[in-house]
Amino acid sequence: MLVTSRLTYRYGEGGPTFRFPDLRVGVSEPALLLGPSGSGKSTWLHLLAGILTPESGSMELAGTDYAQLGGAALDRFRGQQIGLVLQRPYFLEALTVRENLAIARRTAGLPADATIIHSTLEQLGIDRYADRRPTQLSVGEQQRVMIARALVNQPKLILADEPTSALDKVNAQRVSDLLRSRAAELGAVLVVVTHDERLRADFTQVVELRPVTDQATARVDP
Ligand code: ADP
Ligand code: MG
Numbered sequence: 228m229l230v231t232s233r234l235t236y237r238y239g240e241g242g243p244t245f246r247f248p249d250l251r252v253g254v255s256e257p258a259l260l261l262g263p264s265g266s267g268k269s270t271w272l273h274l275l276a277g278i279l280t281p282e283s284g285s286m287e288l289a290g291t292d293y294a295q296l297g298g299a300a301l302d303r304f305r306g307q308q309i310g311l312v313l314q315r316p317y318f319l320e321a322l323t324v325r326e327n328l329a330i331a332r333r334t335a336g337l338p339a340d341a342t343i344i345h346s347t348l349e350q351l352g353i354d355r356y357a358d359r360r361p362t363q364l365s366v367g368e369q370q371r372v373m374i375a376r377a378l379v380n381q382p383k384l385i386l387a388d389e390p391t392s393a394l395d396k397v398n399a400q401r402v403s404d405l406l407r408s409r410a411a412e413l414g415a416v417l418v419v420v421t422h423d424e425r426l427r428a429d430f431t432q433v434v435e436l437r438p439v440t441d442q443a444t445a446r447v448d449p
Pocket of ligand 1: 268
């Protein structure tokens, strides 16, 4: 279960305050966080990932309060418990797909278990690309490698930022299906942030983020 309460964030002193709706996301109820461009979706995801620290409010994953962790402990927590699928695929380009997954495990302090790496690639239907470099794959295939890398540490929380925006209808549906089925099989909480309305019907919970100007208005209006 991922639970957040009264999360706020502000870039710098003069900037607007983002106020994020409270979340309670269990394993069998994947959440879609929908909002227009600039509404703070990526900011929200970076808070949930423990990459940004909120100005106020709290977050808890499987009973662990993010605020109790700091520095190295937070890095270890993120590496082992959180799988991130970012907006644009990025990889270590000199390395193969298999090596990229092995590095993801090692940087989290886990052994580069060849069986887990193989089965993760197989479950995403990309095991035949294991020895290719990511740049030799299509955008849709690279997206699946990103998902494989997010899953290879068997995280408790999977966070995806606009995972389907660059994909056509068929590939977008495939990515949505894969994220939800893999999360269910791993027993992981799944949170997807996007402006892609095509995903709405796939998710148990849909939380809408208003544009920041509305949020700023709500701030002075109790
Ligand atoms: P979304 O993902 O919904 O498009 P973001 O969370 O990326 O929104 O950004 C929301 C707003 O926050 C942006 O429009 C920008 O004004 C501001 N912002 C994002 N990143 C930074 C940053 N590093 N420094 C200052 N302002 C930022
Ligand atoms: Mg974004």
